[in-house]
Amino acid sequence: MSTRVTCQRSAIGEVIRSAPGPLHPREILNLASRMVPTLGIATVYRHLKHLRESGEVRAVGLGRNDVRYEPTDRGHHHHFLCRECGEAFDVHGCAGGIANMVPPGFEVQEHELTLFGRCGECVTSERTAG
Ligand SMILES: [Zn+2]
Ligand SMILES: [Zn+2]
Numbered sequence: 001m002s003t004r005v006t007c008q009r010s011a012i013g014e015v016i017r018s019a020p021g022p023l024h025p026r027e028i029l030n031l032a033s034r035m036v037p038t039l040g041i042a043t044v045y046r047h048l049k050h051l052r053e054s055g056e057v058r059a060v061g062l063g064r065n066d067v068r069y070e071p072t073d074r075g076h077h078h079h080f081l082c083r084e085c086g087e088a089f090d091v092h093g094c095a096g097g098i099a100n101m102v103p104p105g106f107e108v109q110e111h112e113l114t115l116f117g118r119c120g121e122c123v124t125s126e127r128t129a130g
Contacts, residue, residue: 009047010067011035021089022060022068062088062114082119091115
């Protein structure tokens with residue numbers, strides 16, 4: 001029993017770690033069920049809770065009702081959200097001068113930045129279809 005649980009959780013951890021950006025619980029379910037075919041969405045949520053509590057994974061809010069999960073050890077980065085296919089990608093690098101955008105006397109403690117548009121695959125598929 002405990003091996004099965006460990007196996008499910010490590011499959012979920014593996015899927016999150018190997019993704020190009022934060023994943024929806026639904027995407028996690030799709031990818032992890034290739035390794036663990038018996039997996040269900042309730043189990044995914046349960047393991048996500050444990051992975052967050054243990055500090056391995058964090059939740060990322062990319063929009064209203066859009067919560068995805070990514071590893072905590074990726075360092076400072078931002079996200080690109082494809083409006084067409086809905087996939088999220090990590091974006092490395094950071095816009096400069098953010099700390100200077102606030103009124104004088106304010107102190108910026110952290111920031112989040114999400115870019116919206118179309119991913120390479122969606123741009124390409126439109127060109128070949130058109
Ligand atoms: Zn796309
Ligand atoms: Zn930044």
